[in-house]
Amino acid sequence: MDIVLGADHGGFELKEACKVHMESLPDYSVRDMGVFSPDPADYPKVAHDVARAVANGEFDRGVLICGTGLGMSIVANRYKGIRAALCHNLYTARMGRQHNDANILVMGGRVIGVGLALEMVDLFLMTPSEGGRHQRRVGQID
Numbered sequence: 794m795d796i797v798l799g800a801d802h803g804g805f806e807l808k809e810a811c812k813v814h815m816e817s818l819p820d821y822s823v824r825d826m827g828v829f830s831p832d833p834a835d836y837p838k839v840a841h842d843v844a845r846a847v848a849n850g851e852f853d854r855g856v857l858i859c860g861t862g863l864g865m866s867i868v869a870n871r872y873k874g875i876r877a878a879l880c881h882n883l884y885t886a887r888m889g890r891q892h893n894d895a896n897i898l899v900m901g902g903r904v905i906g907v908g909l910a911l912e913m914v915d916l917f918l919m920t921p922s923e924g925g926r927h928q929r930r931v932g933q934i935d
């Protein structure tokens with residue numbers, strides 16, 4: 794599975810931790826679209842880059858992190874075919890996959906800790922969509 798990652802300065806540290814974690818997992822290739830330092834950066838550019846790449850089919854899934862996750866999710870969800878789930882705990886990360894077939898996980902780097910975030914990443918990558926009535930509803934989104 795090909796994964797693309799992106800963050801602004803508010804999510805930089807958490808993105809780095811997520812990247813190291815994902816690179817340690819077998820069967821995932823990880824591409825980092827920045828930012829590459831904690832210097833202030835505008836979140837929309839990274840969100841556009843990641844969302845466009847997932848929407849184009851270049852990557853299977855994406856992870857976006859800003860301070861709250863709000864700005865990244867607002868931008869990413871403007872793309873047709875993108876289902877960006879702003880998640881704060883294990884339950885929302887799992888349900889985002891099971892019920893919403895989320896293809897981008899969004900997290901707030903100033904909201905959650907690293908340990909929780911890495912478990913959420915695992916759930917996001919490994920939980921299948923439940924299909925059935927949930928897939929019908931996903932189909933109604935666009």
Ligand code: RB5
Binds near residue numbers: 801803804836859865
């Ligand atoms: C940056 O200070 C912050 O506004 C940004 O990371 C994000 O939280 C926006 O939604």
